[in-house]
Amino acid sequence: MTTLLIDAGNSRLKWASFSKGQRSPQQAWPYGEHLPQTGVLLHLQTLLAQQSVERIILVHVLGAAFTEALEAFCAQQAVGLSVVQAQAGVYGLELAYPNPAQFGADRFVGLLAVRKLLGSQAAILIDCGTAVTVDALQADGKHLGGVILPGLQLLSDALIHRTQAAHMSATPFEQAKVFNNNTLQSMGSGCLLSLVGALEGIGTRMQEQMTEPAQILLCGGDTELLTNHLRLAHLAYPEALMEGLVYVAEQEACKL
Ligand SMILES: Nc1ncnc2c1ncn2[C@@H]1O[C@H](COP(=O)(O)OP(=O)(O)O)[C@@H](O)[C@H]1O
């Protein structure tokens, strides 16, 4: 029997199956034209029709009411469900937010991924999804907090829709460069390089203010587009959140 590991973000559902201690490679399914909440439930239906699933370990950022919808769906399908939420004082983490309920559950799973991938090393996790989050974690488990900024696609959407370029289609991010000779390439390069510059500035400031060397870990949907441009030593691991969910699965298994 299989456990499904699911990260439901604002743009896409990422999933992997976990069985006998082994995780499959991550797959990412966009929501397309659907609202994220509808998209998640449709994708879950497809996943449960494809394989025999005993349990789902899921993290989402789609609102508290959505957890209830998921619970009802899984009860109907007779599948166990654990929805991961940010919590104070668990897994050896001390969260910077005084109210953990306000800290994105995906960011919390990101901190667990740091532990799973890097052990008890100080780290800065950059998760490049719909929004980009940057979080600093000390070796002793103290989370120092972080920043949230618009992701690559959001930057580009805002630029296109709030200028006379509204008639234009998607901007290209591949082969971003500083010397461009057409509007779309100029915009795509500008968005990508502005995000890269922001992350270099934020990462450098965090490293300066931390008391121990911190390993930068880059993950999320735009990892591959950003990694070659980023002038900061880092590890690129697009599927890091799946490792955070594996960590939860292993910890839950220990409690059984
Ligand atoms: N088919 C796709 N649909 C949506 N985003 C995509 C797609 N392919 C690549 N991306 C990129 O992935 C990013 C979303 O990353 P992801 O980590 O899945 O985000 P989230 O967790 O917010 O859903 C977008 O900013 C976009 O640039």
Ligand SMILES: CC(C)(COP(=O)(O)O)[C@@H](O)C(=O)NCCC(=O)O
């Ligand atoms: C910042 C986020 C929107 C990122 O979501 P994502 O890009 O992964 O879809 C999400 O982590 C969130 O809703 N956080 C709650 C607010 C906070 O962490 O302060």
Ligand SMILES: [K+]
């Ligand atoms: K994110």
